[in-house]
Amino acid sequence: MSDYKKQLLNKIENKQHIIGIIGLGYVGLPLALEFVHKGIKTIGFDIDETKIPVLNSGKSYIKHIASERITDAVNSGLFEATSSFERLPEVDAVIIAVPTPLNKHREPDLSYVENSAKMAAKYLRPGQLVVLESSTYPGTTDEILLPLMQKAGKNSVSGEDYKVGEDFFLAFSPEREDPNNPNYNTATIPKVVGGVTPACLEISVAVYNQIIVKTVPVSSPRAAEATKLLENIYRAVNIALVNELKMVFDKMDIDVWEVIDAAATKPFGLLLFIPVGLGGHCIPIDPFTSPGKPGSMM
Numbered sequence: 001m002s003d004y005k006k007q008l009l010n011k012i013e014n015k016q017h018i019i020g021i022i023g024l025g026y027v028g029l030p031l032a033l034e035f036v037h038k039g040i041k042t043i044g045f046d047i048d049e050t051k052i053p054v055l056n057s058g059k060s061y062i063k064h065i066a067s068e069r070i071t072d073a074v075n076s077g078l079f080e081a082t083s084s085f086e087r088l089p090e091v092d093a094v095i096i097a098v099p100t101p102l103n104k105h106r107e108p109d110l111s112y113v114e115n116s117a118k119m120a121a122k123y124l125r126p127g128q129l130v131v132l133e134s135s136t137y138p139g140t141t142d143e144i145l146l147p148l149m150q151k152a153g154k155n156s157v158s159g160e161d162y163k164v165g166e167d168f169f170l171a172f173s174p175e176r177e178d179p180n181n182p183n184y185n186t187a188t189i190p191k192v193v194g195g196v197t198p199a200c201l202e203i204s205v206a207v208y209n210q211i212i213v214k215t216v217p218v219s220s221p222r223a224a225e226a227t228k229l230l231e232n233i234y235r236a237v238n239i240a241l242v243n244e245l246k247m248v249f250d251k252m253d254i255d256v257w258e259v260i261d262a263a264a265t266k267p268f269g270l271l272l273f274i275p276v277g278l279g280g281h282c283i284p285i286d287p288f289t290s291p292g293k294p295g296s297m298m
C-alpha cells in the first residue's frame with residue numbers, strides 16, 4: 001500500500017481529513033453541508049466573490065437550502081467559503097462540482113471543468129484525492145483531468161511525473177441531486193463512484209461512505225460517467241414521450257391522466273412519467289450528449 005494511501009485512509013477513518021469543494025452551487029453547497037453535518041471540516045471554493053461573504057455570514061442564497069443550515073455549519077467552525085484557491089493544499093480531497101452547460105451549438109462547454117481542474121492541478125499536493133462530480137461525457141476524467149494531475153509535479157524519489165494511485169488519487173462520482181425533492185437529499189441518494197485505479201476507488205468510497213447512505217463502486221470513471229448519461233437520457237426521453245402523448249391525447253379528446261392511472265396498474269415492464277414539462281434544469285441539456293463524443297451534459 002502506498003504511504004499516501006495509508007495516510008489518507010487513516011485520516012478519513014478518524015475524520016481528520018479536510019474536504020475542499022470547488023463550486024458552491026446547487027450540488028456543491030448541500031454536499032459541503034453534509035460533510036460538515038457529519039463532523040468533517042470542509043472548505044468551499046468558488047470564483048463568484050459575491051457568494052463568499054453571504055455564506056460566511058451564515059446565509060443561504062439558494063431558496064430550498066435554509067439559512068439556518070449554513071449558520072449552524074459556520075458556527076460549528078467546520079465550514080468556510082473562500083475564493084482563495086491557493087488554500088487548496090490545505091484540503092485532503094478536492095471535489096469539483098462546477099457547471100457543464102451547452103454552448104450555442106449545443107456542444108458541451110467544458111471550460112468550467114477545465115478551469116477548476118487546472119486550479120486543482122496547480123495546487124495539487126502529493127497524497128490528495130480529486131473527484132469530479134460535474135455531469136459530463138464518458139472519458140472526461142481520463143482525458144482531461146488525469147493528464148493535468150500527472151503533469152502537476154514530480155515524484156520526489158523517481159523524479160518522474162506524478163503517478164495516479166500513488167502520488168495522487170482521481171475518481172468520478174456523478175451527482176444525483178434533486179433540488180427540493182422532499183423524499184431524497186444528498187445523504188440518502190446512493191452514489192456511484194469510479195476510480196482511475198483500485199486505490200483511487202477505495203479512497204473515494206471511504207470519503208463518500210461517511211456521508212452517503214450507500215456508495216456504488218463501478219470499474220472506472222468512464223463507467224460512472226456513462227451511468228449518469230444513461231440515467232438522464234432515460235429520464236429525458238420518457239418525460240418527452242409522455243409530454244408528446246399528452247398533446248396527442250388532448251387532441252383525441254382522451255384524458256391523459258385517466259390513461260396514466262390505468263396504465264400504472266400494470267405490475268411489470270412500465271415505469272411511468274407524468275406530463276409536467278422537461279423536469280429539472282439538467283434534463284433539457286441531456287439529449288444532446290452522445291457517448292464517446294463531447295456532445296453535452298446533464
Ligand SMILES: NC(=O)c1ccc[n+]([C@@H]2O[C@H](COP(=O)([O-])OP(=O)(O)OC[C@H]3O[C@@H](n4cnc5c(N)ncnc54)[C@H](O)[C@@H]3O)[C@@H](O)[C@H]2O)c1
Pocket residue numbers: 022023024025026027028045046047048051097098099100112115116133134135136175176177178179280282297298
Ligand atoms: N443542480 C442539479 O440538480 C444537478 C443535478 C445533478 C447533476 N448536476 C450537475 O452538477 C454540476 C454542478 O451543477 P450545479 O447545479 O451545482 O451548478 P450551479 O450553477 O448551481 O453552481 C456551480 C457553482 O460553481 C461556481 N463555479 C463556476 N466555475 C468555477 C470555477 N472555475 N471555480 C470555482 N467555482 C466555480 C459557480 O460560481 C457556482 O457557484 C453540473 O455539471 C450539473 O450538470 C446538477
